[in-house]
Amino acid sequence: MVTWKEETVNVAGTDLALIRGGTGKPLLVLHDELGYTGWMKWNEALAQDRELIIPLQPGFGKTPKLDWSWRHRDIANFYQNVIREMDLGKVDVLGFSAGGYIAAEMAASNPEQLSSLTLVGPMGIKPDEGEIFDIFACTIKTCLRQTVFNKEAKEYSEIYGGDMSAEQFELFEDARAESARLGWEPYMFNPSLPELLRSAKNAKLPTLLIRGSEDAVVPQDCIRKYHDALPQADIITIKGTGHRPEIEDSAEFVAAVKHFLA
Amino acid sequence: MQIAHFTERPVRYLAEEPVLANRAFFGVSNKFFDREKSAHDYNFYLDEACFVEEVGFDGIALNEHHGNPFCSGSVVNIEAAILARITSKAKIIIIGNMLPGVKHPLRTAEELATIDTISRGRLVAGWVRGAGSEQFFNNANPAYNREMFNEAHSFIMDCWTKDGPWRYEGKHFHYRHVNPWVKPYQEMPQQWIPGVLSAETVMWCAEKQYPYLGLGTALGPTCDLWDMYADKSAELGYQAGPENFGYLLPIFCADTDEKAQELGKGFIFGGGQNAFSRPEHTLPPGYNSKSAIRMLGQQPGGSWLGVSKEKLMAGADDSWDASAYDALKAKLIAGYDKAQDDMQIVVGSPETCAQKIKDILSVIRPGVFTCFAVQGNVSDKDRLRSVELLGKEVLPEVRKFADENELFGPFDRTPGSVKLAPGTKRAPVVDREALAKLNLT
Numbered sequence: 001m002v003t004w005k006e007e008t009v010n011v012a013g014t015d016l017a018l019i020r021g022g023t024g025k026p027l028l029v030l031h032d033e034l035g036y037t038g039w040m041k042w043n044e045a046l047a048q049d050r051e052l053i054i055p056l057q058p059g060f061g062k063t064p065k066l067d068w069s070w071r072h073r074d075i076a077n078f079y080q081n082v083i084r085e086m087d088l089g090k091v092d093v094l095g096f097s098a099g100g101y102i103a104a105e106m107a108a109s110n111p112e113q114l115s116s117l118t119l120v121g122p123m124g125i126k127p128d129e130g131e132i133f134d135i136f137a138c139t140i141k142t143c144l145r146q147t148v149f150n151k152e153a154k155e156y157s158e159i160y161g162g163d164m165s166a167e168q169f170e171l172f173e174d175a176r177a178e179s180a181r182l183g184w185e186p187y188m189f190n191p192s193l194p195e196l197l198r199s200a201k202n203a204k205l206p207t208l209l210i211r212g213s214e215d216a217v218v219p220q221d222c223i224r225k226y227h228d229a230l231p232q233a234d235i236i237t238i239k240g241t242g243h244r245p246e247i248e249d250s251a252e253f254v255a256a257v258k259h260f261l262a
Numbered sequence: 263m264q265i266a267h268f269t270e271r272p273v274r275y276l277a278e279e280p281v282l283a284n285r286a287f288f289g290v291s292n293k294f295f296d297r298e299k300s301a302h303d304y305n306f307y308l309d310e311a312c313f314v315e316e317v318g319f320d321g322i323a324l325n326e327h328h329g330n331p332f333c334s335g336s337v338v339n340i341e342a343a344i345l346a347r348i349t350s351k352a353k354i355i356i357i358g359n360m361l362p363g364v365k366h367p368l369r370t371a372e373e374l375a376t377i378d379t380i381s382r383g384r385l386v387a388g389w390v391r392g393a394g395s396e397q398f399f400n401n402a403n404p405a406y407n408r409e410m411f412n413e414a415h416s417f418i419m420d421c422w423t424k425d426g427p428w429r430y431e432g433k434h435f436h437y438r439h440v441n442p443w444v445k446p447y448q449e450m451p452q453q454w455i456p457g458v459l460s461a462e463t464v465m466w467c468a469e470k471q472y473p474y475l476g477l478g479t480a481l482g483p484t485c486d487l488w489d490m491y492a493d494k495s496a497e498l499g500y501q502a503g504p505e506n507f508g509y510l511l512p513i514f515c516a517d518t519d520e521k522a523q524e525l526g527k528g529f530i531f532g533g534g535q536n537a538f539s540r541p542e543h544t545l546p547p548g549y550n551s552k553s554a555i556r557m558l559g560q561q562p563g564g565s566w567l568g569v570s571k572e573k574l575m576a577g578a579d580d581s582w583d584a585s586a587y588d589a590l591k592a593k594l595i596a597g598y599d600k601a602q603d604d605m606q607i608v609v610g611s612p613e614t615c616a617q618k619i620k621d622i623l624s625v626i627r628p629g630v631f632t633c634f635a636v637q638g639n640v641s642d643k644d645r646l647r648s649v650e651l652l653g654k655e656v657l658p659e660v661r662k663f664a665d666e667n668e669l670f671g672p673f674d675r676t677p678g679s680v681k682l683a684p685g686t687k688r689a690p691v692v693d694r695e696a697l698a699k700l701n702l703t
Binding site: 137142169170173174179180181184185 | 398401403404405406541542543546547548552555556558559560
């Protein structure tokens with residue numbers, strides 16, 4: 001078992017709560033719009049040869065909200081300063097959903113700061129076909145059900161099964177509130193992002209796009225548009241999974257990420 | 263006391279099934295919109311407001327909602343502007359302008375000043391954050407709701423008091439050239455703030471010395487909230503009184519109790535106010551304060567605006583079984599009886615209504631009382647008869663009671679004008695013994 005710990009680092013002007021686990025070259029992991037769900041099998045697997053650094057996004061309950069921030073792009077800028085001030089060097093970034101949106105903004109802003117970019121079901125670009133699912137207009141349970149196709153996945157019930165504690169409820173609401181604050185309008189995308197990614201395209205930033213074949217949150221067309229912006233990207237589709245391939249088929253997910261990062 | 267009449271201007275031609283099938287008013291498709299019938303209703307409600315004035319009400323209260331047939335008033339300032347011209351005495355009470363949803367406070371300042379000028383000073387302004395569902399309909403970011411409300415309000419006050427042109431660069435609003443030609447006819451219109459048990463709104467009202475209007479809130483929690491207002495007032499150096507409080511209550515009056523009971527069922531049409539919007543639309547993320555969410559999370563059995571943590575957690579079930587209709591109706595009717603037992607709805611003959619209203623006034627002692635007209639498919643004739651009976655038979659009784667009990671309205675005594683020296687114990691603002699006698703908590 002890899003040991004991981006939660007710690008608070010005073011960095012980039014705030015007390016950033018983060019999870020650290022594993023040893024090796026840093027892998028910056030940006031969780032999704034509903035917050036960090038805990039150390040899962042995929043974390044454990046990737047931490048065998050990487051140090052996972054998982055910031056708990058400001059405003060999601062553990063790290064104070066950054067009152068100066070307005071958009072996901074601002075959070076990207078914040079994380080870029082975190083990388084600099086923590087002397088992480090050139091890092092690989094792995095972002096999920098809205099965390100992928102933030103990672104893409106980081107790549108657009110300064111691709112030279114990153115070794116690679118892995119986006120899993122990334123929001124951030126408006127699809128021409130379909131819409132990014134509106135997580136704010138449904139109950140929490142509907143929202144969670146929408147994210148997962150393989151509802152038999154063991155870790156799905158481990159994370160979301162049973163009664164929700166008062167603390168979990170509050171953390172979920174914190175996450176939803178902060179995601180709404182940053183991404184309410186336009187809904188979870190930046191119209192400029194495809195063009196801004198030209199810098200990452202020119203820098204030939206190694207990029208991996210991962211999508212669950214049955215993703216009901218981020219349409220296939222988002223991946224197509226990311227690929228248009230970043231033609232150097234590899235695309236991996238994990239069959240039989242939805243928006244959370246990392247818990248729905250963690251073996252396939254881990255293999256794809258490890259292969260890419262190798 | 264000031265006594266007003268209020269209606270949601272319900273869509274009366276709609277069958278109940280689409281509302282029940284949608285499990286809420288918000289989101290019922292506008293494919294059911296009927297041009298001719300709507301033209302009749304919009305005109306009728308204006309005529310009804312004139313009749314309200316004629317039979318002796320002091321004010322006509324209006325609101326707006328969006329995207330649903332519960333309330334057909336979607337642009338309240340247009341209706342208020344018409345009333346400014348076609349009525350002559352009644353206050354035009356807007357409860358209220360939804361500042362975060364409108365997102366254009368300069369325009370709102372101009373519209374309201376125009377209404378006040380045309381009516382020669384009869385505007386009572388009111389501000390609301392907008393129900394949760396309004397945030398979706400207007401695409402207003404709920405996480406900025408409170409901030410935008412505060413900023414827009416402050417900006418409108420400046421529009422009404424500062425000489426222009428001036429420049430405004432705020433957080434959410436930006437105007438390079440502020441110089442609204444029209445200013446209110448009154449030096450400063452009164453501002454009454456409607457609410458449904460938000461402690462933050464109550465504290466804000468106390469700070470501003472604005473009357474707070476409880477929208478049909480249960481009597482026990484209403485007492486708690488008004489005590490909170492009065493405590494804050496005392497801290498700020500004034501004694502809150504009836505002039506600081508208003509109450510709005512669903513009331514329907516007919517010639518007999520039997521007829522009133524039958525027509526009063528319109529209050530539960532489609533599920534009534536509890537079916538205004540589904541849980542997922544009632545509390546959008548960031549709309550409520552952190553403390554309100556914490557309270558909700560820690561009270562699994564409790565609820566907030568009728569939305570419990572349990573309901574928020576429930577998955578949406580879009581199925582609708584028409585065969586369940588009768589069972590649902592039975593449940594709604596049981597709810598109708600309970601709402602009357604709890605004095606959340608008053609329905610009856612003039613004698614019945616007058617007595618119940620007096621019982622309620624004796625507990626919460628408001629200076630503003632607003633009769634909320636029946637919902638559902640009630641005919642023009644029956645609606646007007648209710649207005650007439652209320653105006654001619656119930657209002658004189660209520661006024662007499664208010665005078666005897668010194669229930670001063672905000673136009674009788676300026677809110678905040680009764681000063682309280684530091685350290686002085688404030689006087690009670692509610693009568694909890696009277697509440698106990700009603701066997702309500």
